[in-house]
Amino acid sequence: MTEKVVVIYSGGMDSFTVLNRALKDGKEVYALSFDYGQRHVKELECASEVCKQLNVPHKIIDISAINELLAGSSLTDDIEIPEGHYEEESMKSTVVPNRNMILLSLAVGYAVSVGAAQVYYGAHSGDHAIYPDCRPEFVMKMNDVCQIANYEPVEIFSPYLEVSKTAILTDGIAMGLDYSKTWTCYNGREKACGKCGACQERLEAFADNNATDPLAYED
Incomplete structure (x- = not known):
């Protein structure tokens, strides 16, 4: 019998790769996206379209x-989106308090309801410096809790936890994925800004893979 899994799917390039990795692994995927009041819904629109194309319940x-x-995050409040690389102190303004613990808890509840054994989650090493809830110790502790939080244990599975965004893209390219179906920019304008931390990290990943990002950028 095919194993059911829930994939937390934002519509960005990392979760897009995770979704396809789960499918390649032979899992029966249930995709779950959240509107948590982020500045725009372009990622969610991408997620919806991809799941329709893949015939994945979403x-x-x-x-x-x-x-x-x-309160207090530039992703949800009326606070200016910082520009520059993730390593800079200013990028901490993009932290949404306790977001991933909340999303994982909801995803685990959904997993129990559909009989899924795992929740796939797209944390990676490039996020560790800024986001505490993407660090291995957080993921491991959440996994421990989710083994005992219900009668049915659910594993928190992060296939790219110890690797960079560059390595995630490398795997996606090997799978033949089309990243024009994703959105990464923190701003929701017609084109990606190319200046926010999310855009810069994405562009670096494509450069490291000697590949061209199919998204259109303002600069």
Whole structure:
């Protein structure tokens, strides 16, 4: 019997690769996306279109009401999006308090309801410096909790936890993935800005792979 898994799918390039990795691994995938009040929904639109094309069951859950509790992030509040590389101190303004713990908890609940054994989650080493909830110790502790939180244990599985965005893209290119079906930019304009940390890390990954990013950029 094919093993069921839930994939947390934002519509960005990392989760797009994770989704396809799960499919390549032979899993029966249930994709789960969240509207948590982020600045734009372009990623969610990409996620919806990809799941239709792949015939993958997909839910987009509106949890935007949590922003009454989670203030202070430039991804959800009226705070200017910082420009520059992720390593810079200013990028910490993009942290949404406790976001991934909340999303993982909801995904685990969904996994129990559909009989899935795993939740696939796209954390990677490039996020470790800025985002505490993408670090291996967080993922391991969450996995421990999710083994005992329900009668049915659910594994938190992060296939790219110890590798960079460059390596994620390398795997995606090897799978023949089309990254024009993703959106990474923190801004939701017609073209990607090319200046925010998300864009810069994405462009670096394509450069490291001697590949051309299919997205259109403002600069």
